[in-house]
Amino acid sequence: xxxxxxxxxxxxxxxxxxxxxxxxxxxxxxxxxxxxxxxxxxxxxxxxxxxxxxxxxxxxxxxxxxxxxxxxxxxxxxxxxxxxxxxxxxxxxxxxxxxxxxxxxxxxxxxxxxxxxxxxxxxxxxxxxxxxxxxx
Numbered sequence: 001x002x003x004x005x006x007x008x009x010x011x012x013x014x015x016x017x018x019x020x021x022x023x024x025x026x027x028x029x030x031x032x033x034x035x036x037x038x039x040x041x042x043x044x045x046x047x048x049x050x051x052x053x054x055x056x057x058x059x060x061x062x063x064x065x066x067x068x069x070x071x072x073x074x075x076x077x078x079x080x081x082x083x084x085x086x087x088x089x090x091x092x093x094x095x096x097x098x099x100x101x102x103x104x105x106x107x108x109x110x111x112x113x114x115x116x117x118x119x120x121x122x123x124x125x126x127x128x129x130x131x132x133x134x135x136x
Contacts, residue, residue: 001089006082006130007045007052011065012074015044015057022046022055034109041065043109054080054109078116078126086113086131093117093129105131 012018015033023030028046035042040063044055056077058066068077083089086105094100101116108114113131 001083001092003082003084003132005051006080006128006132007054008079009043009054009056009077009128010075011056011058011068011072011077013057013069015042015055018055018057019044022053028053035059036107036109038107039064045109078128080114080128080130082132083129084131086115086129089129090115098122105129
């Protein structure tokens with residue numbers, strides 16, 4: 001069911017400040033910026049082997065990343081696991097008693113089908129399932 005760590009999401013206050021660190025200091029391949037209006041976020045994506053790092057900047061203080069930054073400051077926001085079928089993975093987690101944020105998948109970066117597990121059920125780590133196939 002879980003194939004790999006698809007990406008790690010890192011919340012930052014400014015993409016323009018963060019991009020040079022990941023691109024120039026760490027030397028990661030910069031794949032571009034994408035906005036996901038539904039989630040009120042802009043993401044800068046960097047390739048790390050078979051995985052990526054998504055650097056997240058809120059487009060609204062009342063969005064999920066905006067609320068995270070207000071409460072926690074900058075840092076790791078979530079862990080995303082690549083799965084064959086996001087709907088099946090969410091249903092399986094729910095059957096096992098995991099509290100879900102998303103009962104059904106929604107659209108994420110690159111059109112991937114995604115769904116989140118609540119951090120209160122995952123030892124404090126916001127965990128995402130992403131159905132692969134549309135990623136860069």
